[in-house]
Amino acid sequence: MSSNKSCYCTIVLFIFATSWYHVASSLSYSEESMSIKHEKWMAQHGFSYENEKVKEARFQIFKDNVQHIDRHNQEGNHTYKLGLNKFADLTNEEFLAKYARSSMQSFKVASSYQSSFEYTNIKDIPPSLDWRDHNAVTAVANQGTCGTCWAFSAVATIEGIAAIRSGNLKKLSEQHILDCNYMHEGCKGGRQNSAFEFVIKNGGLASDTDYPYIGIQTACANNKPSSLSLNITGFGFIPPNNETALLAAVANQPVSVDVDITILQFYRSGILTGECGTNLNHAVTVVGYGESDDGVKFWLVKNSWGRGWGDDGYIKLQRNVNAIEGMCGIAMIGCYPIA
Known part of the structure; x- marks a missing residue:
């Protein structure tokens, strides 16, 4: 019986690890693909930035938000979906302030x-x-x-x-x-x-x-x-x-x-x-x-x-x-x- 339990636990852990790896790997983005996504988002919403320094700061926030949205949607246990919108380069604190x-x-x-x-x-x-x-x-x-x-x-x-x-x-x-x-x-x-x-x-x-x-x-x-x-x-x-x-x-x-x-x-x-x-x-x-x-x-x-x-x-x-x-x-x- 002890041997069967050990085998069962090993299988469960393997399935969990495999699932976690699948979600984690699917959320891996190249810098280039994320940059393209950001440029498309900027064009869609008519956004531009005053200089490259500001653009880079907003890009980092954008990346974090994209990963948050995708992670939520891929978890599969929610009754609602998230999506990119015009607020995607704002932190939550900035969003609330505005x-x-x-x-x-x-x-x-x-x-x-x-x-x-x-x-x-x-x-x-x-x-x-x-x-x-x-x-x-x-x-x-x-x-x-x-x-x-x-x-x-x-x-x-x-x-x-x-x-x-x-x-x-x-x-x-x-x-x-x-x-x-x-x-x-x-x-x-x-x-x-x-x-x-x-x-x-x-x-x-x-x-x-x-x-x-x-x-x-x-x-x-x-x-x-x-x-x-x-x-x-x-x-x-x-x-x-x-x-x-x-x-x-x-x-x-x-x-x-x-x-x-x-x-x-x-x-x-x-x-x-x-x-x-x-x-x-x-x-x-x-x-x-x-x-x-x-x-x-x-x-x-x-x-x-x-x-x-x-x-x-x-x-x-x-x-x-x-x-x-x-x-x-x-x-x-x-x-x-x-x-």
Whole structure:
């Protein structure tokens, strides 16, 4: 019996070592092949560097990121894939410094426009929903390096409720809010509720055509006609740390939430499961929910980093996780406009 056990252990160790060697060897890149990959990536995204020293530093970061992405995808035990995107020459710390700008988590709201949560007793919630299928979601946009995720998230919910109530979907202006609403820190961040308050007090919001997004704060041109088909009269907050309440709200309209984006830099497709932080630092919009063929429930989330990030600009975050905060803190803070 002892001899059989020894033989079995030897076989297991051999298989493990062989598998490890296969993964490790498949992640071996020549400097030339990696350099070619970097040049192609630069051309794809229109990147250039000020000098060779900077380029070499960025190339080293790029190589590390490529290996991280490939290692994750080859492990074969994840429910989601990673992929190269425009953030591939940034360290995670640099990525967070540029794109983690929402400040909703530290804000104690006190506004006459805030209403109590209105979806407490909602019944007959459908098992899945995608507001894109109901013509209530505009195309994914790109906020650039300006920290306007809060404005994009708020505007997406306003576009959504307006389309649901009126049947008329229009792309509205984040730039109008960035330039003319002074209750924020410009491109350094802001809060979705202040965007709602601006639209209410302003009596509407310009279209993106009349007031296009340029990604920097400029002088307010608050003389554009409103393209809103109805009036926003207030806003509500989702009861915190309550995915059931969030589900009831999303079943009725798109909802703005804050999430922790620390591990989302290279998300490409699938349902994000596993470990994720709850340091809320980015605003996104929940535009639906569903369940995969293998039974994993998810939130469908619209981002504002362009269609080149994620799954055509979207991400699926696991729903009903074993933590009241939700995946990446999605259930901690949520809000929506009232029309």
